[in-house]
Amino acid sequence: MKTIVCVEPRKFEYHQKQKPESEANKAIIKIKRIGVCGTDLHAYEGTQPFLSYPIILGHELAGELVSADNAPGFQTGEIVSLIPYFSCGTCAACAAGKQNCCESIRVCGVHMDGGMAEYISVPSASLLHSDGLSLDAMALVEPLAIGAHGVRRAEIKRSEFVLVMGAGPIGIGTMEFARIAGAKVIALDTNDHRLQFCRDHLKVDYTINARDADVLNILQEITRKDMPSVVIDATGNVQAINKGFQYMSHGGRYVLIGLQREHISFSHPEFHKREATLMSSRNATREDFEFVIDSMKKQLIDPETYITHRAGFEDAAKHFETWLNPTGGIIKAMIEINS
Template identity: 40%
Template sequence: MGPTIKVVRCAEPARLMFEEQQAPGTPPEGWALINVAYVGICGTDYHIFEGRHPYLAYPRVMGHEVSGTIAAINAPVDLSVGEQILVNPYFACGNCAACRQGKPNCCMSIEVLGVHRDGAMSEQVLVPAQNLIPAAGLSPVEAATVEFLAIGAHAVRRSMAGPGIRTLVIGAGPIGLGTALFARIAQLNVTVMDVDAERLAFAARQLGFLVIDGSKGSIVETIAERTAGAGFDVVFDATGNSRSMQSAFAYVAHGGVMVMVSVVPDDITFSDPEFHKREMMLIGSRNATRGDFQHVIASIRAGKIPIDRLVTHRTTLRDSPRDIAIWAQQKSGLIKAVVDVAGSG
């Protein structure tokens, strides 16, 4: 027998409409009911699982990296029942200043599936039809990786860097590796830095990146040696560590760019004279847009992203409480984990 979990909800008003006001099996207007196939697990989910997420009200159903098929749809969109899709988990208002500028990823009242609303760690989930993206040509597992890769793709686009630019990605976790992969696709000259020897070995041997071990010697001196004393033209920090983010300012070349991919609850401080002397550009990067999702999908279809190497761990919906608890503490060998929801029986 399969698991008894059966959650069909995103927001309370939508759930009530679905249960009380619609014909049986018909989602509310503008919404779609999804049969969930796979859900990816990221650092956010581990923090939620452990009760350490600072921006979340419990209880909460996790799951924002979602692939599946359409079970029912009630919207005038070019999608049909049975079609394979993935979900853009960023629900935007469509009316605020950011949305009017085409930046729904940083909507002033954004709600993220699995964070602000109950997510897809369930057999089915109800989502706005406008947040569905066709996933033809991708496997269900590949489709579930698109969201986390889109964060890196968005960060690279935000950097505005061109081919050949000397680039440092700090942090060899899933987001950092995704950023590095899309920086390479953009023809940037990429080096990856971390303090974890195992993840550095993965970045070098499995993905072919030049690496810097941040746990050894003086990082500033190492970077000076690698860049003829100039520093990197673009630095991405994807560590989620405030000390790393503050230190990264010293690695940026004069006239260079620093992109903060991570977000932390702490204040970040830096030397204003150094910042101005270098005429640095500091850029925040949040979530991703539909265009970034499409870029990731095209890159996977073209064989430019080695999903089979990135997905290192798998579990089922039934076993996920046990396995997520283990993975939250034991990171050895772990890059990306996915939950097989459809095959959980």
């Protein structure tokens, strides 16, 4: 089978690899859709902190089920996706039901080869039913689950002001689930095209361009000086993350979905006097994945509108430089395998 291998930063090669064979408790999926996420783009540019080269990227996946052992309820040929985080099942986090942050977690396409391939073998326990959803929709379940998990961590209450920093795919999904939770959502980004997308497609209550505006004063105006009670970072940008501490209300919660390599820096007195809560949000749980699928089925969200760029598997590698360019109008790129 053909695979796309990131052999080093900014270099892809197409390699032939043996097609996976059936194993106990494993499923084989014929890949049809591969969503390109920030992790893939950061790996391509050499800024992803958790992986080593060479590697097959890709964990936003959908395809046809070829075979599965010990997967009751799943049928050969059905459209499936998967939870691409494989946990040990025995560490303290797993014992507490937090397999998403397992001490020895292996994420498909990060710690191990992923789905930029014609076929992939995964644990049968990771499979997800499509329940009639399309291939495109199923390839978008994982990034949406990331946002859904962050929103669940924040314990958002109805009518709270929630500031989401970053209007990329993860931030957009976060805004969607904050809206579903009943929040008044504020989108903050430096890209006018993405902010316009938030207004047009997500019906976000407020948008702010961080490059052009006095963010602190605008937030005070929107919230009548209270400031947002929840701030969620989906930028993975250290400058944005550090500024986010200023944007919380007293008693507020700050959730870090975005990931970066550097140290976070903030004023302890300012943080302390707010009795603020800081938490990270890593990956997602099966509960989050199932909530996303259910929300799609109920038409509470229409993630297929996020797809702005497409490429066939055979020429996908050459598009990554373009997809990295923020002026290209990209929201979500989708790689298609039609064979």
